[in-house]
Amino acid sequence: MHKTLIVTNDFPPRPGGIQAFLHNMALRLDPAGIVVYASTWKRGREGAEATAAFDAEQPFTVVRDRTTMLLPTPRVTRRATALLREHGCTSVWFGAAAPLGLMAPALRRAGAERLIGTTHGHEAGWAQLPVARGLLRRIGEGTDSLTYLGEYTRSRIAAALSPEAAARMTHLPPGVDEKTFHPDSGGAGVRAELGLTDRPVVVCVSRLVPRKGQDTLILALPRILAAHPDTVLLVVGGGPYERNLRRLAAETGVSDSVRFTGAVPWSELPAHYGAGDVFAMPCRTRRGGLDVEGLGIVYLEASATGLPVLAGDSGGAPDAVLDGETGWVVRGGNSEECADRLVTLLGDPELRQRMGARGRRWVEEKWRWDLLAHRLEELLRTRPEQPDGRPA
Structure with missing residues (x-):
C-alpha cells in the first residue's frame, strides 16, 4: 500500500x-x-x-x-x-x-x-x-x-x-466544502439572534489583524450609512487587532453600526457567512511585501454561500475572485473605493443575486x-x- x-x-x-x-x-x-x-x-x-x-x-x-x-x-x-x-x-x-x-x-x-x-x-x-x-x-x-x-x-x-x-x-x-458552505446555511437564525433581521449586513469573516482590512471597512461606513442608513458591519473572528478596531469605530462615530462576534466555532461559520448580504475583506499588503495575503479562502467560502464578495488587492487575494463576475477587487486600504462598491451592491439586490449565483457555480466547478x-x-x-x- x-x-x-x-x-x-x-x-x-x-x-x-x-x-x-x-x-x-x-x-x-x-x-x-x-x-x-x-x-x-x-x-x-x-x-x-x-x-x-x-x-x-x-x-x-x-x-x-x-x-x-x-x-x-x-x-x-x-x-x-x-x-x-x-x-x-x-x-x-x-x-x-x-x-x-x-x-x-x-x-x-x-x-x-x-x-x-x-x-x-x-x-x-x-x-x-x-x-x-x-x-x-x-x-x-x-x-x-x-x-x-x-x-x-x-x-x-x-x-x-x-x-x-x-x-x-x-x-x-x-x-471549499460546498456541502457545508451553501446559501441555506442558517444565516437567518444568526440575523435574528443579533437583531439584524431587517437590516443590510456587510459581513467580514477573518482573524482581526491589520492586513485583513477591517479598519478600512469601518472607515468606509460613514459613506455607506449616508446611502443605506440601517447598514451593519458584522465583524466575525477574534484577534489582537480587536481593541484597535473598537476604538476606531468609536472615533469614527459608527460604533452602533458595527457588531463584533469574537471568535466563532468552525461549525457556526457557515451560518455567519449566510447572515450577510455582502462579504467584504479589503486586505492590503504590509511591511514591504512581507505581510501579504496568500489567497483568501474566505472569499470562496462566501461565494459558496451565495454572496457577492469584495476583496483587497493584496497578494493572491484576486485569484479568489472573478472580478466583475463573483464580486470586485479594490485597492487595499482605500476606504472610498470600498464604500462605493458596497453602496452599489447594497442598493442592487439583482446584482447581488447574480454575482452570488456565479460565485456558487465557480466553487462547484473549480474549488x-x-x-x-x-x-x-x-x-x-x-x-x-x-x-x-x-x-x-
Whole structure:
C-alpha cells in the first residue's frame, strides 16, 4: 500500500486557514495510507486534552511531537525518518514547505520516493529576504515539487528557485466544502439572534489583524450609512487587532453600526457567512511585501454561500475572485473605493443575486475539495522520470 507521511506545524486543533487546508486534504485521502507528524498545539493540561480528543477522532494515525513548533533540527529530522521507516511511507508531504522542507534530503535517503512541499503566503515573503531566499532554493532542490496557491505566490517563489525547481511547481490551492458552505446555511437564525433581521449586513469573516482590512471597512461606513442608513458591519473572528478596531469605530462615530462576534466555532461559520448580504475583506499588503495575503479562502467560502464578495488587492487575494463576475477587487486600504462598491451592491439586490449565483457555480466547478485532493494524490504517487522519460 502507498503511504504518505505528512510533516507539519499546521494541523488542528490549532486554528487557522493552513490548518483547515491540510486537515481537509488529509480527510479526503485513504486514511490507511496517511500518517501525520505534527507539533503539539499548546502546552498545559487543557491544550493536551483538546489535542488528544481531536487526534482520537481522526481516521488516520497522528503522531505529536513534544514541541509546539517543529523545526528541521537533527532531533526532529531523526524522528521524521524513524516514522517514515516504521510506517513504510514512500512519500512525504510538507504541510508548509518552509522551513520543514529542509529535511527533504534526509527523508529521501531514508527511502522517500516522492517529496512534496506546499507553499503559502509566508514563502513569498521568504523569497524577498537574502538568507531565507537561499534556504527556499535548497528546499526547491530537495523536493520533487513545490505547490503554490495562485499566480502571485508562484511568481514570487519561483524567482528564488533554480529554473529546474521552478518548472516543477504545481498549482494546489485550498478548496471549499460546498456541502457545508451553501446559501441555506442558517444565516437567518444568526440575523435574528443579533437583531439584524431587517437590516443590510456587510459581513467580514477573518482573524482581526491589520492586513485583513477591517479598519478600512469601518472607515468606509460613514459613506455607506449616508446611502443605506440601517447598514451593519458584522465583524466575525477574534484577534489582537480587536481593541484597535473598537476604538476606531468609536472615533469614527459608527460604533452602533458595527457588531463584533469574537471568535466563532468552525461549525457556526457557515451560518455567519449566510447572515450577510455582502462579504467584504479589503486586505492590503504590509511591511514591504512581507505581510501579504496568500489567497483568501474566505472569499470562496462566501461565494459558496451565495454572496457577492469584495476583496483587497493584496497578494493572491484576486485569484479568489472573478472580478466583475463573483464580486470586485479594490485597492487595499482605500476606504472610498470600498464604500462605493458596497453602496452599489447594497442598493442592487439583482446584482447581488447574480454575482452570488456565479460565485456558487465557480466553487462547484473549480474549488471543490475532492477535485483538489485528487490532484494532491496524483502528485504523491507520481514516480520521478529519468532523463529518457522512463519511470525511475
